[in-house]
Amino acid sequence: MKPTARERILTRLRQARAVEAVYVNPVRETDKEWLARQPEIGDLAERFTREQEAVGGDVRRVTSWEALPDTVLPWLGRQGVASVMTGTEPRLEPLRARIAESGRFALHRYERSAEEQGDEIFAVDCGITTSRGAIAETGSVIVVPTPEEPRLLSLAPAVHLAIVERARLYATLSEYIETGAYQAEVPSNHVLVSGASRTADIEMTLVVGVHGPKVFLVALIG
Amino acid sequence: MVPDARKFKRDSGRALQDPALRHNLQKAMHTIRGRRNERFSELNDGAALQWIGNAIKQRSLARLPELLEQLEAKLTARGVQVHWAETTAEANRIVLDIARRRGVKLVVKGKSMVSEEMELNHFLAGHGIEALEADLGEFIVQLAGQTPSHIVVPAVHMSKGEIAELFHRELGEPYTDDVAALTALARRVLREKFRAAGMGITGVNFAVAETGTLALVENEGNGRMVTTVPPVHVALMGMEKVVANLADVAPLMRLLTRSATGQTITAYFNWLSSPRRSGERDGPEEVHTIILDNGRSAIYGDGELRETLDCIRCGACLNICPVYSRIGGQAYGSVYMGPIGKILTPQMAGLGEGGHLAGASTLCGACYEVCPVKIPIPNLLLRLRQEGSQPTPAGRTLLKGAGAGRAVGEAMVWRGWRVLHDRPAAYRVFTRLLGMLGARIPQRIGPARSWSRARALPIPARTTLHELLRERAGQ
Numbered sequence: 212m213k214p215t216a217r218e219r220i221l222t223r224l225r226q227a228r229a230v231e232a233v234y235v236n237p238v239r240e241t242d243k244e245w246l247a248r249q250p251e252i253g254d255l256a257e258r259f260t261r262e263q264e265a266v267g268g269d270v271r272r273v274t275s276w277e278a279l280p281d282t283v284l285p286w287l288g289r290q291g292v293a294s295v296m297t298g299t300e301p302r303l304e305p306l307r308a309r310i311a312e313s314g315r316f317a318l319h320r321y322e323r324s325a326e327e328q329g330d331e332i333f334a335v336d337c338g339i340t341t342s343r344g345a346i347a348e349t350g351s352v353i354v355v356p357t358p359e360e361p362r363l364l365s366l367a368p369a370v371h372l373a374i375v376e377r378a379r380l381y382a383t384l385s386e387y388i389e390t391g392a393y394q395a396e397v398p399s400n401h402v403l404v405s406g407a408s409r410t411a412d413i414e415m416t417l418v419v420g421v422h423g424p425k426v427f428l429v430a431l432i433g
Numbered sequence: 434m435v436p437d438a439r440k441f442k443r444d445s446g447r448a449l450q451d452p453a454l455r456h457n458l459q460k461a462m463h464t465i466r467g468r469r470n471e472r473f474s475e476l477n478d479g480a481a482l483q484w485i486g487n488a489i490k491q492r493s494l495a496r497l498p499e500l501l502e503q504l505e506a507k508l509t510a511r512g513v514q515v516h517w518a519e520t521t522a523e524a525n526r527i528v529l530d531i532a533r534r535r536g537v538k539l540v541v542k543g544k545s546m547v548s549e550e551m552e553l554n555h556f557l558a559g560h561g562i563e564a565l566e567a568d569l570g571e572f573i574v575q576l577a578g579q580t581p582s583h584i585v586v587p588a589v590h591m592s593k594g595e596i597a598e599l600f601h602r603e604l605g606e607p608y609t610d611d612v613a614a615l616t617a618l619a620r621r622v623l624r625e626k627f628r629a630a631g632m633g634i635t636g637v638n639f640a641v642a643e644t645g646t647l648a649l650v651e652n653e654g655n656g657r658m659v660t661t662v663p664p665v666h667v668a669l670m671g672m673e674k675v676v677a678n679l680a681d682v683a684p685l686m687r688l689l690t691r692s693a694t695g696q697t698i699t700a701y702f703n704w705l706s707s708p709r710r711s712g713e714r715d716g717p718e719e720v721h722t723i724i725l726d727n728g729r730s731a732i733y734g735d736g737e738l739r740e741t742l743d744c745i746r747c748g749a750c751l752n753i754c755p756v757y758s759r760i761g762g763q764a765y766g767s768v769y770m771g772p773i774g775k776i777l778t779p780q781m782a783g784l785g786e787g788g789h790l791a792g793a794s795t796l797c798g799a800c801y802e803v804c805p806v807k808i809p810i811p812n813l814l815l816r817l818r819q820e821g822s823q824p825t826p827a828g829r830t831l832l833k834g835a836g837a838g839r840a841v842g843e844a845m846v847w848r849g850w851r852v853l854h855d856r857p858a859a860y861r862v863f864t865r866l867l868g869m870l871g872a873r874i875p876q877r878i879g880p881a882r883s884w885s886r887a888r889a890l891p892i893p894a895r896t897t898l899h900e901l902l903r904e905r906a907g908q
């Protein structure tokens with residue numbers, strides 16, 4: 212049988228590797244050592260907030276999950292949001308109840324497939340999701356889509372509100388990776404979200420809100 | 434895109450005479466360089482980080498075949514279909530087969546330089562499939578019927594006025610040169626397309642062997658759309674993109690975004706590992722990865738040129754390059770432009786067709802300084818130049834097209850140079866002769882012509898340095 216492209220490529224690579232490198236990098240410093248030499252990250256919540264604000268994000272501190280609705284409702288009102296969508300995440304049920312009670316927003320739920328609910332998802336103003344935490348150094352929220360909170364919930368609506376628990380703040384991406392949480396689970400999709408979608412493709416001029424959300428809000432609990 | 438020496442000469446000359454282009458480029462390059470420098474100056478010893486990046490790439494490349502196999506196994510286990518392509522023609526064929534099987538008419542694309550290597554849009558169009566670019570810069574360039582002029586900022590050569598004209602003409606919308614309004618327009622047009630498309634195609638920034646993860650770096654959200662909404666996602670990756678561990682990604686990412694756009698991180702760092710799983714409500718039903726060789730394994734087989742494969746496509750070398758920042762990307766007439774293009778193109782296309790690009794450098798070394806993974810671009814350029822004009826020395830791998838750039842005239846000049854410098858008597862006679870001729874050396878004919886076309890020819894002094902020194906000693 213003729214070897215496949217795969218076999219030919221791998222054979223070539225194995226042979227090619229035998230050729231010795233002309234230059235061998237003598238650097239022995241590890242990334243961890245290098246990171247230890249960097250300026251202090253400081254208080255994680257403060258740093259996270261500062262980094263988010265630097266990219267136009269809006270971070271509100273909330274004392275507890277119970278206090279969440281009192282912050283979120285007026286906040287969404289000020290954003291001019293008329294409709295809100297969540298998934299089936301149980302921790303958001305009290306917030307949903309309060310939103311329904313208020314009668315101020317049309318309330319949607321992402322509970323069937325994107326094929327069935329596509330029009331609804333793309334028409335909604337605001338998606339609310341939880342998160343796996345955040346990275347302080349770069350102000351990045353760790354969003355992991357699940358059946359309870361699918362991918363489009365944090366992508367299609369013009370406003371994305373993410374909820375981050377303060378106890379789950381990591382100093383750097385390296386520190387987060389070191390926890391092994393991702394490696395143990397390898398979810399089908401895992402996104403670090405750092406601010407609203409944006410571009411500088413025309414004359415290097417920053418425009419916020421291209422294909423993803425135009426507004427990114429973070430409620431930091433604890 | 435087949436590079437062509439004569440065309441390069443003509444187009445770079447034209448670019449230099451184009452004041453609008455010079456203005457657009459100068460402004461953009463100044464901004465982007467400033468942002469990059471700002472980000473690096475915040476670090477304690479950014480230079481050390483660059484060497485760490487280099488070490489990671491070296492370590493990954495040293496295990497390239499194993500890592501690719503590991504990546505394949507991990508992805509396959511999770512239901513991602515992995516394909517291998519030796520050539521761009523093979524890769525195109527694989528995409529077409531998938532598209533045909535799924536009855537795809539419209540494809541939406543995230544940014545991918547590998548797809549430019551494949552000239553995929555053109556290929557698909559030939560088979561009745563429309564491929565639409567979703568990254569704003571790529572969208573603009575595609576509307577204009579051009580190819581990207583920069584690997585990170587594809588439409589950097591155009592002003593907002595030109596883009597406004599283009600949108601007005603091609604999209605039939607009322608004229609506006611407000612950048613926010615132009616962006617909003619693209620958002621509106623493309624939103625419908627994401628939902629109508631049967632396939633999404635992206636590149637890959639990092640592939641992690643340990644976990645079987647494809648990582649995409651972007652700001653606009655088009656990458657997330659393209660990998661979420663259409664029922665099929667095809668990820669195109671150059672085989673050098675694989676790293677061993679997730680931990681390797683953190684420093685490379687830190688280097689990439691700082692070097693590319695001067696950001697500490699992009700808006701989205703998107704990790705993908707499988708098609709939609711049971712119970713999940715969105716995401717593609719099918720995910721494919723195409724691992725492309727297209728000359729990379731040959732580059733890998735040279736212990737020196739191998740370092741070309743360290744590149745993480747940040748574009749920093751373009752931004753700093755005195756040649757790129759004056760002629761722009763399109764003059765190169767190749768997929769990759771600027772310093773990385775000057776080392777990559779001659780190796781991919783062969784020295785016969787691409788060798789001239791290695792000559793388009795002042796060897797100032799600025800690219801080496803900013804390169805986040807410390808590719809010794811000037812050394813590689815010298816090597817390519819040498820092999821472009823000389824038969825390859827014994828014991829070295831023969832590069833495609835080696836010796837193709839050998840010019841008889843040039844070779845004679847250097848032979849003459851050697852004779853003169855080997856024989857003191859001949860040297861003295863020659864310099865004396867030049868001194869006597871002085872300003873009477875003809876400027877418009879012979880070897881002086883191409884030099885004197887754009888600059889004044891230096892006039893040899895009447896007395897040589899040797900004579901002056903002798904005189905001095907005599908006094």
Ligand code: SF4
Nearest residue numbers: 744745747748750804
């Ligand atoms: S050669 Fe270096 S500087 Fe140029 S694009 Fe590649 S990684 Fe960036």
